[in-house]
Amino acid sequence: GGSGIGNRRMAVWLDAWFDPVASIHTVGSCIRLVDVTGDGDPKLLVADQNRKLRLYKGLNLVSEHALLDTPSAISAFYDDAKSQGPRVPSLAVACGQFIFVYKRLRPHYKFTLPMQQVDPTEAEVWEGLRAGSMAVSDGCEKLTSLRDSGTHVTYATIDLLAVEGAEQQQELLEELKGKPLVHSTTITCMESINRREDAPQAASCLVVGTEARQVLILDPQGFSIVAKALLPSVPAFLVVTGLLEVEYRVLCGCRDGRIYTIKNGQPLGTSIELETPPCAMCLAGKTLVVGTLDNTLHGFQIKGKRAWAQSLPSPLQALANLDGRDNSILFLASLANGEVRLYREKQLVSTLQVPGGDMAVAMRFGKYAREEGTLLLVHKSGSLGVKMLSRKSNLESATEKAGPPPEQDVPLNVPKKTKLYVEQTQREREHGCDMHRIFQKDLCKLRLQTARAYVKVLTDGQGPVSYSHNSSLKLNAQVVGLGPNFKLVLSLQNTGSKPVSGCTVLVAYDQDTYTVPQPILQIGTLVPGPDYSFDVPLVAIQDEGQTGGGKPVQLCVCGPWSSVPMISAVVHMPISEPSLD
16 A cells, blocks of 8 residues: 555555566666557556566556567557448557557557768768778778767777777678768657547647657658757657647756747757756656756746756655646656655645555556556566555645644743833833844944954955055965974965066064064066065074974065055064974
C-alpha cells in the first residue's frame, strides 16, 4: 500500500501484482499502455534493451517480438485511414536511424531517417585515405581535429578514431574502402501529436528528435516530413501539447541544460536555462515538470515562466503524469532510494516505498486490466510491479493545506506584566512618534561622525592603508617578521590617469627604538594601474634578554613640487621577540 500524508484515512496505492522474475530492462521512453487490438483493453508494451518487444495482457506475457537494434523510444499513433470496426493504433518503435511500424503487432512499415550532408573537409580526408595519397596517421589527426571542433562527423570516422594501433586502423580502412561515405543519424526521443482534434483516437503524427539536433514531425501516410526544426543542442526529452493543424508547442529538453520550445514548426528565440541538465520531463495539466541532476523538481508554465521548485531527498529516476479521474495536475516521481512519490504541483500527496529499496527506472499510469487507475513499475532488478489507485482515496484532502504551522496555536509562556512594564508601554503609546524621531536623528548623527572619522583616518595617514587627498596615490604598508629584524613591505599605486615621477618615501621612527639602514627611498616613475612594492629593513633595539619595539612608524610620500607630504600612513609595530643569538 501507500504511506506518507495520504494514508491517514486510507492507503492511496493498493498492491495488485508483482513479478520478481520478469527480467525487464528498459527505460521510461520504451514503456506504453496501448490498445493494440482495438477491443478497449489496453495492453502493456515494453521495448526491452535486449532487443525484444514484449506484450503483457493482465498478468501474463502474451508475446515477444525480436527487434533488429536496441530501441530508444516507442509511441502509438492513429492514421487517417478509415476502416471498418474499432480504431486500431499503430505502434512505432525507434531503433537507431529506423522507425519500425507495427499494425496489430505485425511488421507494417520501416522508415529511415534522411541522410545528413557529409562535411566537405571530412569527405576530402576520406577521399585521400581511400586513394592512398594521405597517410593514415595524418588522416586520423585531421579527423580528430575536425571532431573536436564540434563538427558532426560520420559513424565511419567515429569507428576509425576509436581503433587504437596503426595496423588495426589500416584493416578497418580496407573494410570501409568499398562502402560509400554516408552520414546517418540516430533517434533519441519520440512522441505523438494529434492533428485536428483532442480525442483519444484522433488522427496523429509522430514527433521525432535526432542526434543531428533536429526535431521532425512525420505524417503517418507515407511518412513524409511535415515539419522540421533545428535546435542548438541534441534533444533528449520531448513534451508535446496542442494540435498540429491548430496550434502546438514541442518542448525539448536538451543535453546542454536548456529547454527549447518549437511553436508551430518554428523554434522560439527564448529558452529555459537550467542549473544542471534535465533527467526527466512530463506534462502535468498545464505545468511542465522537469527533473534535474541536482535532485530538484522544477515546475514551469507552458510559455516558460517558472512556477515552483522542490528539492528531493534522492536522485530522480523517472517521471509520469496521472491521466483520467480529473487528476491531470498530479504526477509521479521515482527516486533512487526506492520511493515513488505522488505530487500535486510541489505538494507531496503520498509516498510509496518499494520493498527492498529496488528503485523504479520506468513507470506508466493509465487504464490497464479493466482498472482505470493502474500504476505499472519496472524496477532496476528487472521485476515488474502493478499498483492500483484506490477508488476511495481522496487526493484533494490528502494534500497539506497552505497556512500557518500547527505550532502557532501553542500558547507562549509570557511572563506577567510588571508595574515598570506597564509604565514603559504607556510611555511608548503616548510618545511613540517623538521617540522614533529622536532615535532616527541620533542614528544619522552617529553615521555622519563615523564617516568623518573614517575619512580622517584615510586622509591623515593614521592607518596602514592611506589615500591621498589631493593626488592620485594609494599607500599600503605591512609588517613582516617577529623581531628583532623586521621588514616593512610598502605597496604604492597610482590610481590616476597620468604618471607620477620624482617621489620620495621617508620613514619617520624613534631612533632609540629602531634602526633603519635606509630611511629615505627614491622612487622612479609610477605608471597608472600596477602596484609597486618596496621593502624597508628595520631592526628593533633591545637590551640583552629584553623585548623591544612596539612604537609606531610613520611613512611619508613626498613630491618635489610640494612642501607637505602627498600621502602618509602609520604602521603600528608589534612587540619584538627576544633575540636568539
